[in-house]
Amino acid sequence: MTAGSLRVLNPQNVWGAETELNRDGFYPSLHTTLKPVTRVNYLPERDADKTPILECIDLGISFGGLKAVDNFNIALGRTEIAGLIGPNGAGKTTIFNLLTKVYQPTHGTILLDGKDIAYMTTEQVNRAGIARTFQNIRLFHNQTVIDNVLIGLHNEMHYTMAESVLRLPRYWKAEKIARERALEYLSLFHLEEHAEELAGSLPYGAQRRLEIARALATNPSLLLLDEPAAGMNPSETAELMENIVRIRDTFQIAILLIEHDMNLVMNICEGIAVLNFGRIIAKGSPDDIRSNPAVVEAYLGRKGAKKL
Ligand SMILES: Nc1ncnc2c1ncn2[C@@H]1O[C@H](COP(=O)(O)OP(=O)(O)O)[C@@H](O)[C@H]1O
Numbered sequence: 001m002t003a004g005s006l007r008v009l010n011p012q013n014v015w016g017a018e019t020e021l022n023r024d025g026f027y028p029s030l031h032t033t034l035k036p037v038t039r040v041n042y043l044p045e046r047d048a049d050k051t052p053i054l055e056c057i058d059l060g061i062s063f064g065g066l067k068a069v070d071n072f073n074i075a076l077g078r079t080e081i082a083g084l085i086g087p088n089g090a091g092k093t094t095i096f097n098l099l100t101k102v103y104q105p106t107h108g109t110i111l112l113d114g115k116d117i118a119y120m121t122t123e124q125v126n127r128a129g130i131a132r133t134f135q136n137i138r139l140f141h142n143q144t145v146i147d148n149v150l151i152g153l154h155n156e157m158h159y160t161m162a163e164s165v166l167r168l169p170r171y172w173k174a175e176k177i178a179r180e181r182a183l184e185y186l187s188l189f190h191l192e193e194h195a196e197e198l199a200g201s202l203p204y205g206a207q208r209r210l211e212i213a214r215a216l217a218t219n220p221s222l223l224l225l226d227e228p229a230a231g232m233n234p235s236e237t238a239e240l241m242e243n244i245v246r247i248r249d250t251f252q253i254a255i256l257l258i259e260h261d262m263n264l265v266m267n268i269c270e271g272i273a274v275l276n277f278g279r280i281i282a283k284g285s286p287d288d289i290r291s292n293p294a295v296v297e298a299y300l301g302r303k304g305a306k307k308l
C-alpha cells in the first residue's frame with residue numbers, strides 16, 4: 001500500500017457493527033493524512049502538490065424546482081480512494097451523471113486533470129479518463145464475458161475501418177493483443193475461466209466484478225463506482241474491498257465510490273464527502289466523518305447507520 005502506516009478498524013464504532021469479517025489486520029484502514037489545499041478542499045498529503053485529478057467547483061443541477069445537487073465542491077487526489085455517502089435520494093448518482101456528462105450542470109465547473117469538461121460528451125469524457133460502473137449493473141448480457149471487456153479496450157485500439165473490414169494483418173495483431181489484455185483484466189477479478197460464458201449467466205457478484213474490469217479496460221485515471229457492494233454477500237464485499245485497494249495500487253489511479261456499506265467506506269476511503277439533500281454536510285477523513293455531529297444526526301437521527 002502506498003498510503004503510509006496502517007490502522008485497524010475499531011469494530012465497535014457506530015458505522016459498522018462487528019462482523020465475522022472484522023478480523024484484526026484483515027481490513028487495514030488507510031491512515032492517510034489529509035492536507036487542506038483550498039478553503040474547502042483536502043487532498044491526501046502524497047497527492048497534495050499535484051493537480052487534483054478531479055475538481056468540482058460550485059457544481060449544481062436542478063430538476064424543475066428540485067435542487068438535486070447544489071454548491072458541490074470537491075477535490076480528488078490522483079491516487080486517492082474517496083467515498084461519497086448519504087441517504088437515498090441525496091444526489092450521489094446525479095453527481096456521477098454530471099461527471100460523465102449524462103446531465104449538463106445547471107451551474108458550476110468540473111475540472112478533469114485541470115481541464116474544463118463543459119463541452120465534452122460522455123464518450124469524450126471517457127476517453128479523457130473517467131470510467132464508471134452503474135448502480136444497476138449494465139453489461140451486454142448476451143455477449144461473452146471477454147467481449148464485454150473487449151468493448152472497453154476498443155477505446156484504445158488503433159487500426160482503420162478498412163483494415164478491420166478487410167481483416168488485414170494489423171487488425172489481427174491488434175485483436176490478439178486486445179484479447180490478451182482482456183484476459184489480464186479478467187484474471188485480476190478471477191474471471192478468466194469464465195471468459196467465453198455469457199455475461200448474463202454469471203452470478204451477481206461476478207457480474208459486478210466484470211463491470212469493474214470493463215471500466216478499467218478503458219484505461220481511466222478516475223474510476224467511479226456506484227454502490228459496488230450492493231447485493232454482495234460479506235465475503236464478496238471483503239474481496240471487493242481488497243480489489244479496490246489493489247486496483248488503486250496497481251494502476252495508480254483515483255477511485256470515487258458511492259457506497260452504503262459503512263464497513264467498506266470507513267476501511268478503504270481516505271477522504272469522504274457526506275451528501276444530504278444535494279449538499280455536502282461534512283467532508284474529511286473517516287475519523288472526522290464518524291465524529292461529526294451533523295453526520296451522526298443525518299444518519300443515526302433517522303433510521304440508523306445500517307439503513308444508510
Ligand atoms: N432525471 C431526473 N429527473 C428528475 N429528478 C431526478 C432525475 N435524476 C435524479 N432526480 C432526483 O434527484 C434526487 C437525487 O437522486 P439520486 O442522485 O439518484 O440520489 P442517490 O443516488 O443519492 O440515491 C432524487 O430526488 C431524484 O428523484
Ligand SMILES: [Mg+2]
Nearest residue numbers: 092093094135
Ligand atoms: Mg444512487
